[in-house]
Amino acid sequence: MSKKTINIPLGSQHISLLEPVRFKFECENEKIITVDSDVGFVHRGIERACTTKFKFDAIGYVVARVCGLCAITHSLSYTAAIEKLLGGEITAKSKYLRILLLELDRIHSHMLCLSHTCENAGFEAMFMRIMGDRELVMEIQELLTGNRIQFDYISIGGVNRDISSEISKKIIANLYEVKQRALGYMDEFTNNWSLSLKFKGIGALSLDDAYMLNAIGPLARASGLNIDVRNEIEYLPFDEVGFKMQTHRDGDINARNLVRLNEIINSIEMCNNILEGLPEGAIFTKLKGKPKGEAVIRFEAPRGELMYYVKGNGTAMLERVRIKTPTFSCIPAFSHIFVGENYADAPAILASFDPCLSCTAK
Amino acid sequence: MKKIKVSLEDITNEIQGFYDYKKWHFLTLNGLALEDNKLEVQWIFSKYEALDEIVIYYAEIEYKDIIASIVDIIPSAIISQRELVDMFGVQVEGSSKGLYLDEDSLQAPLSGCSI
Numbered sequence: 080m081s082k083k084t085i086n087i088p089l090g091s092q093h094i095s096l097l098e099p100v101r102f103k104f105e106c107e108n109e110k111i112i113t114v115d116s117d118v119g120f121v122h123r124g125i126e127r128a129c130t131t132k133f134k135f136d137a138i139g140y141v142v143a144r145v146c147g148l149c150a151i152t153h154s155l156s157y158t159a160a161i162e163k164l165l166g167g168e169i170t171a172k173s174k175y176l177r178i179l180l181l182e183l184d185r186i187h188s189h190m191l192c193l194s195h196t197c198e199n200a201g202f203e204a205m206f207m208r209i210m211g212d213r214e215l216v217m218e219i220q221e222l223l224t225g226n227r228i229q230f231d232y233i234s235i236g237g238v239n240r241d242i243s244s245e246i247s248k249k250i251i252a253n254l255y256e257v258k259q260r261a262l263g264y265m266d267e268f269t270n271n272w273s274l275s276l277k278f279k280g281i282g283a284l285s286l287d288d289a290y291m292l293n294a295i296g297p298l299a300r301a302s303g304l305n306i307d308v309r310n311e312i313e314y315l316p317f318d319e320v321g322f323k324m325q326t327h328r329d330g331d332i333n334a335r336n337l338v339r340l341n342e343i344i345n346s347i348e349m350c351n352n353i354l355e356g357l358p359e360g361a362i363f364t365k366l367k368g369k370p371k372g373e374a375v376i377r378f379e380a381p382r383g384e385l386m387y388y389v390k391g392n393g394t395a396m397l398e399r400v401r402i403k404t405p406t407f408s409c410i411p412a413f414s415h416i417f418v419g420e421n422y423a424d425a426p427a428i429l430a431s432f433d434p435c436l437s438c439t440a441k
Numbered sequence: 442m443k444k445i446k447v448s449l450e451d452i453t454n455e456i457q458g459f460y461d462y463k464k465w466h467f468l469t470l471n472g473l474a475l476e477d478n479k480l481e482v483q484w485i486f487s488k489y490e491a492l493d494e495i496v497i498y499y500a501e502i503e504y505k506d507i508i509a510s511i512v513d514i515i516p517s518a519i520i521s522q523r524e525l526v527d528m529f530g531v532q533v534e535g536s537s538k539g540l541y542l543d544e545d546s547l548q549a550p551l552s553g554c555s556i
Contacts, residue, residue: 117540118540118541119527119539119540119541119542119543122541122542122546124547124550126528126551127550127551290462290463291462291516291517292516292517293466293467293515293517295466305489305490306466306489306490310490311487311489311490311491311492311493311494312492312493313492313493314493373442374442375442375468375485375495375497377468377487384468386468386469386485388471388483388485390473398473398474399471399473399474401469401471403468403469407520407524408468408469408517408520410520411516411517411519411520412517440541
């Protein structure tokens with residue numbers, strides 16, 4: 080006897096994720112057996128705008144608008160590509176300040192994801208607690224850049240604002256608080272039933288499948304795949320500031336939560352190391368010329384590898400700006416993970432992916 | 442960054458011979474509009490745990506050409522192939538339109554020719 084199947088959509092608007100993505104599940108009773116996805120609800124044509132509307136020295140600020148949360152990684156990736164084409168070297172101080180912002184961005188983005196995971200587990204109090212604690216990081220970002228999110232901090236040749244000793248002290252004090260609270264979350268995410276046992280074995284991705292599906296970011300590292308762009312680039316000195324790759328073996332929701340928590344703690348250590356050993360000197364180097372040639376640059380955004388391909392022809396207008404975002408790359412892995420899971424777990428699984436549709440529909 | 446030129450006919454064989462899924466990470470497909478209504482299609486890879494080791498296979502094609510799919514070799518490439526179809530208006534085997542752009546959107550916005 081053939082089994083009856085029903086189609087159940089998740090999105091394009093759904094309470095578990097306030098971004099426009101739609102997964103269409105074909106279910107046999109409660110079990111998901113096939114998945115189709117649609118990510119194209121808000122395509123904004125930014126790649127085309129970069130080659131038709133803006134000169135190369137303005138595009139760093141345009142691509143920062145691809146995503147509010149990881150604006151820093153977008154503007155940094157683009158800027159690094161242009162610096163590579165112009166052949167200039169930036170100062171050590173500006174490199175360290177760029178890492179500082181990258182890691183602050185990772186901390187607050189991971190906190191946002193963890194809070195949503197709590198919300199999907201019905202643990203509203205923990206959701207509110209993490210969102211409240213996240214303000215400590217948002218406050219630092221505003222002090223350092225002028226904005227809570229979507230900051231225009233990076234420019235071709237360096238960064239736009241120097242750091243004062245008062246701001247440095249405030250960052251250290253706030254990050255100390257965040258670290259204490261993150262250690263408290265670790266206890267909750269390890270021992271609280273709603274956040275640990277409930278998610279163990281749910282939404283799992285095996286290491287072999289992570290390789291096969293080219294998974295990246297915390298999703299891949301939670302399955303034991305050693306992929307973190309911070310470990311694969313020389314452009315910024317991550318090895319000098321205490322970067323340690325965080326992995327797990329289980330590949331499930333719980334493993335993804337724990338990887339993000341460990342990354343928060345490692346990022347705080349990196350920020351402290353930067354502030355302790357921040358070099359003296361200028362924060363900006365004037366680079367001359369127009370970009371000519373092609374460059375591929377990658378950085379580790381909070382959700383994984385972000386890639387920019389830039390081609391210039393020696394004029395102020397570029398020939399091509401290609402943006403490959405982390406969530407977009409992970410969609411095949413997302414779809415694979417859903418298969419075989421219960422529909423009731425789909426919102427929690429989706430939240431554990433920490434998808435960013437603003438990046439995806441760039 | 443290493444660029445390797447291939448013909449459109451050879452691309453699947455070349456990638457089949459090169460790609461070891463535990464050594465190489467498939468980054469994405471990229472399109473680059475060229476003059477004379479031509480398109481450069483790039484298959485971009487990076488090596489796991491190696492410093493800045495990027496390999497790009499590329500082929501110059503005409504917009505009317507049908508691009509071979511590499512999904513049998515790299516299943517996750519389907520998403521990039523569908524993006525290429527939408528953005529450049531080309532045909533890739535087994536890759537349907539409509540991932541990014543709806544029917545009433547501007548079609549093939551990155552194409553260098555009128556379609």
